[in-house]
Amino acid sequence: MSTRGLVTLAVCLSATRLQNTQGESIAVGKLAKQLTTYSEYHASLAISDAYSVSGSLAYGANSSWWEVDLRGYFDISKIILTATDNSWGPLYMKNAYVEVMDKDVSLCSDAQVKWCGKVPNIVGNNEKFIFTCNATFPIRFIRVTRRSTGTVYLNIGHIDVQGVGATKPYRSYYTTTMRRKVTKPSLTTSAITAGECGIFCHRNHSCIDFSYSKTAPTQSNCLLTYEVVPQNSVAKNDWTTYTMDTCL
Known part of the structure; x- marks a missing residue:
């Protein structure tokens, strides 16, 4: 089941920039x-x-x-x-x-x-x-x-x-897919709510999609990824995957 939801970013996010130190094209793997x-x-x-x-x-x-x-x-x-x-x-x-x-x-x-x-x-x-x-x-x-x-x-x-x-300076809309979990996260972290997990994704310049679970171990209940979802996800009853919409 897929629905369209809004993950509210409850804090003011200023633009951040991360240097491409290795000189590799940022298009590689995209x-x-x-x-x-x-x-x-x-x-x-x-x-x-x-x-x-x-x-x-x-x-x-x-x-x-x-x-x-x-x-x-x-x-x-x-x-x-x-x-x-x-x-x-x-x-x-x-x-x-x-x-x-x-x-x-x-x-x-x-x-x-x-x-x-x-x-x-x-x-x-x-x-x-x-x-x-x-x-x-x-x-x-x-x-x-x-x-x-x-x-x-x-x-x-x-x-x-x-x-x-560069971080987007405004709210992000996500397509919500219940019972799906990212299998190859680029970053695993802890979040109190799905909204906080969304904030971590928003702050991370490479993150587009993320998964959140209320019941997973606290230290690994927020998974961030820049890879394509749902190809990079599996069925998991206690997880929800959020995919950033193209038209924000």
């Missing part, structure tokens, strides 16, 4: 998708440098897009797009443009969107393009779009996203 996938060139391949030779490949009529959900909110310093190193890839990345958003524009009519820039008309094999977005709002989604007449392909060899974590 949820990527694209309009339509050509053959085996899935969206997730673009965020793994190991597949940069061929990358991801999407196609659509008049427009094709690729998007990553960062599963958290960030201030983005730069986005680096790298063309593939094959005979057709650079052709399918030219004139693509980059945007950042606080919400999924496919689902939310009130998403804030910031244009970051456009790939030029001529692209070389394995060529890199750096975009700085200077958005004034916390970013969760990054989208790359390419438009043309007829069927248009979008090929991304690799996308590297650099930034620091």
